[in-house]
Amino acid sequence: xxxxxxxxxxxxxxxxxxxxxxxKPNFKDDLISVEFTPNYNNIGIxxxxxxxxxxxxxxxxxxxxxxxxxxxxxxxxxxxxxxNEVLPVNILKPGQGMRTGIVPTELIDYAPKDSLANKxxxxxxxxxxxxxxxxEKESFAIMGLLGxxxxxxxxPVIVRDQVVDYTFTFVPVEIExxxxxxxxxH
Numbered sequence: 603x604x605x606x607x608x609x610x611x612x613x614x615x616x617x618x619x620x621x622x623x624x625x626k627p628n629f630k631d632d633l634i635s636v637e638f639t640p641n642y643n644n645i646g647i648x649x650x651x652x653x654x655x656x657x658x659x660x661x662x663x664x665x666x667x668x669x670x671x672x673x674x675x676x677x678x679x680x681x682x683x684x685x686n687e688v689l690p691v692n693i694l695k696p697g698q699g700m701r702t703g704i705v706p707t708e709l710i711d712y713a714p715k716d717s718l719a720n721k722x723x724x725x726x727x728x729x730x731x732x733x734x735x736x737x738e739k740e741s742f743a744i745m746g747l748l749g750x751x752x753x754x755x756x757x758p759v760i761v762r763d764q765v766v767d768y769t770f771t772f773v774p775v776e777i778e779x780x781x782x783x784x785x786x787x788h
Contacts, residue, residue, distance in 0.1 A: 608734040614776040615640050643726040650699035658760040661689040666706035668753040673708035682710050682724040748777050
């Protein structure tokens with residue numbers, strides 16, 4: 603017997619940076635270029651140093667904001683059990699890039715034994731909904747997120763001992779309702 607959990611939703615994001623709208627999840631100025639790949643519980647990030655100076659990204663200063671949640675982040679490969687440890691910084695030479703991802707620490711919880719958790723016994727909650735539970739009101743609420751500011755990512759970049767603060771606001775520019783959720787069990 604099949605358990606129906608509802609329809610699955612696929613999001614495409616744009617970003618706003620310091621009140622400038624971008625229709626795609628990327629940004630570029632004279633200091634850095636950034637491309638984001640938001641996924642339901644993490645954000646892939648590719649940063650390239652566009653300047654002629656060394657640029658430092660201190661992940662300990664990066665903040666994720668969603669509604670009333672303000673969170674530090676972990677970079678991909680970090681141990682969820684040590685989510686309060688100091689993270690290494692990344693120093694980028696002129697023209698150098700890096701690719702990683704982040705997980706907001708406030709969305710990481712210890713998972714009970716009988717839950718769907720990662721191999722270390724932790725679960726990461728979603729930043730935005732992916733299914734509607736076959737509830738029409740929930741479906742309208744999800745589709746109502748189109749064009750709204752869902753979450754922010756604050757990334758301070760250090761160049762010549764000066765901090766340049768970037769605030770990226772993530773906005774769904776397209777939400778597609780597709781068939782049955784892949785979470786449905788047969």
